[in-house]
Amino acid sequence: MVFANRKDEVRRIEERLTKDGISAAQMSGDVPQHKRIRTLEGFREGKIRVLVATDVAGRGIHIDGISHVINFTLPEDPDDYVHRIGRTGRAGASGTSISCAGEDDAFALPPIEELLGRKITCEMPPAELLKPV
Structure with a gap:
């Protein structure tokens, strides 16, 4: 699952994934x-490989086997972060959560870390991934 804050971001991400041959829906x-x-x-049936969503899908959606949650943008409300990443690793299963934080939304990290009670490990992507496509 990929989460973004705005509907236009969700639409743009889903369109890009589809253009690149990845089965996605918004x-x-x-x-x-x-x-x-x-x-x-x-x-749920695996016909759609990537679900791109706003926080409308952050709560109340229980689908087994979601291996990754990607926060394309960090949520403005720290509680939404917890609900988003809770879509993976359910019922004792393991899962991976990856969050992108650029200059515009890095301010959201401290309140999320405070809610979690720990620092979030931040890594810079490799230089080859930062080249324009």
């Missing part, structure tokens, strides 16, 4: 309820 407040249900079924 979920946000703009998606009608009947389509949300179909999208979740497709994701």
